[in-house]
Amino acid sequence: xxxxxxxxxxxxxxxxxxxxxxxxxxxxxxxxxxxxxxxxxxxxxxxxxxxxxxxxxxxxxxxxxxxxxxxxxxxxxxxxxxxxxxxxxxxxxxxxxxxxxxxxxxxxxxxxxxxxxxxxxxxxxxxxxx
Numbered sequence: 001x002x003x004x005x006x007x008x009x010x011x012x013x014x015x016x017x018x019x020x021x022x023x024x025x026x027x028x029x030x031x032x033x034x035x036x037x038x039x040x041x042x043x044x045x046x047x048x049x050x051x052x053x054x055x056x057x058x059x060x061x062x063x064x065x066x067x068x069x070x071x072x073x074x075x076x077x078x079x080x081x082x083x084x085x086x087x088x089x090x091x092x093x094x095x096x097x098x099x100x101x102x103x104x105x106x107x108x109x110x111x112x113x114x115x116x117x118x119x120x121x122x123x124x125x126x127x128x129x130x
Contacts, residue, residue, distance in 0.1 A: 038122055043130075044095070045066075045092035046126055048095045048096075052090075056078040057079045057083075058078070061126050066122050071091060075087070076090070088100045088101055091114055098111075
């Protein structure tokens, strides 16, 4: 009867640890996919806000946060053609923009509903992209 060589302790340890290594690597990719999805929501929301504002001479983002529900809560400063710098806020959900300058009460309702809970800060990604 042939004798098979015994595997080394290193090979046994690698064989036992390999499922955990696969899970750890999969977790890293899943996290980055979620981050990319949040960044994509932020990019689309900022583009919708810019489209809604028309053409401000300069737009600076103080804070951009995204919720799990896909809403973007944006605090920004805009400079108009006359050089006036104004601070404002907006909530963007699915391309629909509610701005703090609106007088219909929709902004306050959406801000309280969407932006007061848990959010992810994506300001850095938006600053690099825009």
